[in-house]
Amino acid sequence: MNTRHDPIRPDRRRAADQRRAEGQDSRRAEGRDSRRAGGPGYGPRLLRRAGAASGLVLGATLTLYPLTLYPLALSxxxxxxxxxxxxxxxxxxxxxxxxxxxxxxxxxxxxxPVRLAVLLGYAGTAGAALCAFLARPAAALLGFLVLSVVHFGAGDEAFRAEREGVRPRLRPFGVLAYGGPPVVLPLALWPEQVDPLLERVAAGSTALLTAEVRAGALLLTALAITVTALRDLARGRRGDVAQLGVLTAVFVVVPPTCAFGVYFAAWHSLRHVARLLAADPANAACLREGRLAPALWRFARQAALPTGIVLVSFALLVWYAGPAGTLPAAFAVLAALTLPHALVVAWLDRHRPGGPRDVDRPARPPATRNRR
Ligand SMILES: CC1=C(/C=C/C(C)=C/C=C/C(C)=C/C=O)C(C)(C)CCC1
Ligand SMILES: [Fe+2]
Known part of the structure; x- marks a missing residue:
């Protein structure tokens, strides 16, 4: 196969080989794209819709809140x-x-065997995180908060890259700009609401979060938001600037437990589910035809059993811990599951089309090559 040392016309052979390899590369990239992203262009389109929907829900929360819910929720x-x-x-x-x-x-x-190893690794990591939470709750909660900033922020950076069909670049300021608002702003701006909850989750945790730590984290987050917004403005990405503005404003204006609930369901989870739908090769055909319902139904069926198992474990834990233990139990389970979840998502970010494991170019092949 290797013709590099062929004495006859090595240059022409090499050129032909290169052309063939390029053609294969491009076809492979196209096939990979359509297998994983539901057809050329479908993945980014789905992500654009999901991004707009999450921005709208947070925007609606932000505008409706002062009008209707403010007096109630501030009570x-x-x-x-x-x-x-x-x-x-x-x-x-x-x-x-x-x-x-x-x-x-x-x-x-x-x-x-590989799938079983993945399952075992997942369960083992969750178990280790649960042990850490039970042994050193305050320190573990702090670690969990830092992990949450990175997971939320990296998720949004990867989401934006996948929506644009480019390689994800985890810029530290980009990660902090998107991951900081849901975690740092509640801690720094709403301590009266958040601290009693943190103490209920893990006694002694607020002593670790001194005023200086919170002020420093707030300053860094504000700087990251400003830098990211300016960078996006310079690139003409006004939609992204508006979304980052809404994300930040929700956590400044709306009390944190409410803001976080809306954020987690309608922003973080919704966007991630959109990425999952685009990543599942079995959804390629229906997504290519613009049919979302079969993909959602397939996801619901796949997610039902693991969700049920977590809910039953949680119910057993609450029953064991009693009503006063509900919140710590909920967060122990959450923290335990978040560690392997964050690792899998980081892995997805590296292996998705256009990720660092892929070739060093946009996820979709250039328009000039091998277009039908
Ligand atoms: C503990 C706690 C908070 C933080 C919750 C976090 C940070 C959850 C993270 C979940 C993740 C990362 C899930 C993975 O997908 C709040 C809302 C600030 C205030 C109330 C107490
Ligand atoms: Fe997540």
Missing amino acids: EPVSSSPLPTLLGLLLGLPHGAVDHLVPGWLGSARRL
């Missing part, structure tokens, strides 16, 4: 109730329920 029992956060977490739970299938979709874990 003491509602503003510091964990209920909206728990409800949002519950609604968003399925976004992590098909994590174990993702490596198989991207072609890395189709064989049964």
